[in-house]
Amino acid sequence: MRSESGRSDLGGKNMSDFGKACRKYVFSGKCSGDCCMTIPLNKDIVFRNKFLFVEKPTEILEMPNDQVVPMTKSGYCVFLDRELFICKIYDYRPQVCKDYGSKKLECRHLKPSGNERSEASKKQIIKKYARNFEKLRRKLNCKIQNGEAQNSL
Numbered sequence: 001m002r003s004e005s006g007r008s009d010l011g012g013k014n015m016s017d018f019g020k021a022c023r024k025y026v027f028s029g030k031c032s033g034d035c036c037m038t039i040p041l042n043k044d045i046v047f048r049n050k051f052l053f054v055e056k057p058t059e060i061l062e063m064p065n066d067q068v069v070p071m072t073k074s075g076y077c078v079f080l081d082r083e084l085f086i087c088k089i090y091d092y093r094p095q096v097c098k099d100y101g102s103k104k105l106e107c108r109h110l111k112p113s114g115n116e117r118s119e120a121s122k123k124q125i126i127k128k129y130a131r132n133f134e135k136l137r138r139k140l141n142c143k144i145q146n147g148e149a150q151n152s153l
Helices: 017-027 043-048 095-099 119-145
Strands: 059-063 067-071
Touching: 043 067
Parallel strands: none
Antiparallel strands: 059 067
């Protein structure tokens, strides 16, 4: 179980109501923060803010459109402080992170209002994401096989 620190505003002074509810849910021990896993990020943001890395990447994959994927041993985002559950680049986070918890990209645990979902609703979200993840995996696999993704370390 996690406990909040007095530094809870660090990296998230403008945190949304959903973000605040999410942090409380993680600190309760009910969630491990899997939504903050390794994702493609804007190359400029990553390299300009590398001094804020919480975990050093083991490799950085270059993707199309000035995107990079900083791979970490833990699988979590390089900017996620897992002890405090805060994003070190909160004000500059990618759109996917801004959308998380909304109708565009639903959290499997919490509704956009911050209230907890029913078990049936959680299962529906997981099935939906499994389908979407499989589509993305196939797409990325094709790009890697075609040489579009490269390691930049």
